[in-house]
Amino acid sequence: MREHSDPQFSSPVFVGREPEAVELRQGLANVLAGTGRLFLISGEPGIGKTRLAEELGKEARGRGARVLWGRCWDGEGAPAFWPWTQIFRAAVGNTNADRFDLLTDTDATHVVSLVPGLASSRGSSALPPLRVLASAEPAEARFRLFDSAARLLKEIANTAPLVIVLDDLQQADQSSLLMLRFIARELKEASILILGTFREAEVRASPALSRLISEIAGEGRQIVLGGFSQSELAAFVEQRLGSAPGASLLAALMQSTAGNPLFVDSVLRMLIAERKELNGELLSSRDFKVPDAVAETVRRRLSFLSESARAILSIGAVCGQEFEFDCLREVSGITGEALITALDEALRDGLLYSVLAGNLRYRFAHNLIRATIYGDVPAAKRIELHWQIAQTLERIHQADLTAHSAEIAHHYLGSVAVGSPAKAINYSIQAGEAALEVSAYEEARHQWQAAVALMERYETNSSRRIDLLYKLGKLTYEAIDFAEGIACFEHALNLCRQRSDNRRNAILLLALGRAKTRWTPQANIGNGLNHYRAAEALIDRNQLDLLGELYHGRTLADFDAMLIDEGLDVSAQALKIYQKVGDKCLWTVIAAHRA
Template identity: 30%
Template structure:
């Protein structure tokens, strides 16, 4: 069993995406009939965009299509000019050297701006007319190559695309009218903040009826189970699937990492590489926004805005600016149906929490507990006792935690939450010996009727 696990973290079984793959296959059929197709595939990082494109590319090759892959490259603040087109055309030249040479005949000097292998680029005009001519020649080149061969042009990571790449892609989507061509482009939806340069292009392309746009959702519990089974090469226990599904939020990449980490006995359940990857974007935030992320990580799955403000102790303008930075970076998200914030991924919250120093974690929990004691209305009434008990417990203040935990256990019993009551009473036993005598003497005994459900 160990052999397959050690050599692969990616499931050999393609899971889910039947509808999306069907849409791509339909586009291939239409393209083979001479109707060019354009598709945009969006989804958060790690959700499975690349895997979907790979599966489609393999199926397209099996049906006789020529597949040319290209990807945007992130360099500094902007991407490498025309990088995905240059890579894709280079791939096309390897697959169909004669056809591409014939299609480019007479225009090699200008097309060399995209594909240097065609020759020395012409020292022509560097204005809008010159760019428009390059775009037109590129469209004509693709149409000619795709006249006799079905061609799939797949461009990945548009969120890193430079302006020239975005403009060329927009031109192709608008002008390609003939040829057996499928153009597929992918982008990370969680990277497209309000001021991202790709956002206007997506809004513009949405209005074109010739473009189909797919948004990949996270996996459900059954799909996660099949993915884990493929990675481990055996059917995992239901409890393990439940745990991985809850922690991964159905993100395919996180499922892979957690499945292998659990199998290898990683104590924290997060490999060092995954933890580092999860923290990269957080560490790129301004310092105040990083501070807010750390505070939210200790507050619970969702933290109300007023509670967050009380704990952060920042001027309101500074707090809002920090929250905006964290939301734009897709670290935090407004809580649905409420006035609060949560992490977009529970694993990012876990990684941020794990990165806190022991004293830092205790201090933050004490701040939460003190803020809640000062103003109980900061959280919903049905959560108050449980959250206060949790904050004091993780603040390592036995004198405050013991009575709070016992009160929360009584509230849990009142609501017939007996498993939660048992967990709280176990915490009370843990705290009993470390709590001051003066605190223990103020607590009334808990009888069997309060501990055991009727």
């Protein structure tokens, strides 16, 4: 639950959850004594997961710990590692000069790549040049990034214990969850407490997500929150109303909300807004029907806002779970004072809260609120707003489009029907490349798949489509899924065969040859060798890069297939190529196979 400022409500205090709070306080005591802990809090939307985390944060700050929050988005344009970006931005970006010296460590330079603008904001001499993570093998690059992140957090925790809250993990990108799993295993002797929250049903709906969350939970303790008990509900309602509720009101609330704090709070607010005068006895005797779904409760709450406030919330909902004041102002066309008045109205009603992170931003108090509002925006209007938001974000962030490419791509994708497919494709490609640079392979795949899907409709004869399919295949084969990578190569080859482009055809045949001759479940050495032979017929003798790759691949495959004579022949050709281009490393590899 979020703190509200409705004058008809008493100032909210924390109610119930005593067993869970005791366990978390004990975990905090462990961390203050130097032993790291991990907790995951699960439950349905609105059950109080975030509020319980907030209470732990208050306790931790009171005992000298630093509390850092990373909030996850549900895929609406957020860059890879977004929750961790927020954590490192808060941990390092606003720190004092002495603590910032930690970043001069080589490990820390990896982490800076997750926080756009951090290095430049400190001056050119503050940091050594960033490593290019993509230059390493995918698994190695990701390990180095995760290890650097863990080491930096430990160093920061040496100055003061850390409490890290990762909210709404069911919305996190897979790269963020993999980093959490890695860091969780490094907590044993660190003064760090990590607390993650997630919605149980949404995690269960995805087998892959469920497995990953289970692995993370296995590194610590999972706390499952249910609805309020009868006594907790009574205390909660009394705290909200300022007087003891009647039995009939409590019975109706429990029956209709199952003790979900958000639902209870929403119903009470609706009733108060309708009656204008609050009286516990009046509410208990009133013959009211609680809405069947919280969406209806949200709609009723919205009905008591001004038209301008509702319009602003509709635009904000299309922007995303979190949105910028500057973007909202440009898209809405409402003047500054009127806009602030409308936003204040939503803030007072507890529908939004402000996020002070650089430029002023606002966030919906709960994703259910945002989802309800977004769903009620007519489809045609949503498309138009996505188009306007995309253009506005381009203007606002013109100096640093790469850092916002995923968000801009999301809005151009949402407005393809009336907007620019080319821009949607371009930004999706750019967002994928940005994700790849920080080893967020799943996010890169997601962005490139979106671009390929649009190209299927709008760039059917484009060589760029073939090239992107090749890159997507290379990424997925090397870092995510062998079969998916091979399927991308085959799709690209089928398209390329319709063109007179020997070089591209050869590159794709080489990729398939390499993929089919590696020891994976998809291996088929005979088929792979056929691909290599087909590629050889297309390669010019002066294309040394392709010839080197061909003979290198053939050498390994022929020897694996026990085709010794052919292997010796092609390996001799490979040695000549590598000697000619001066590649001592690959020359040594081939020579070793001939030995």
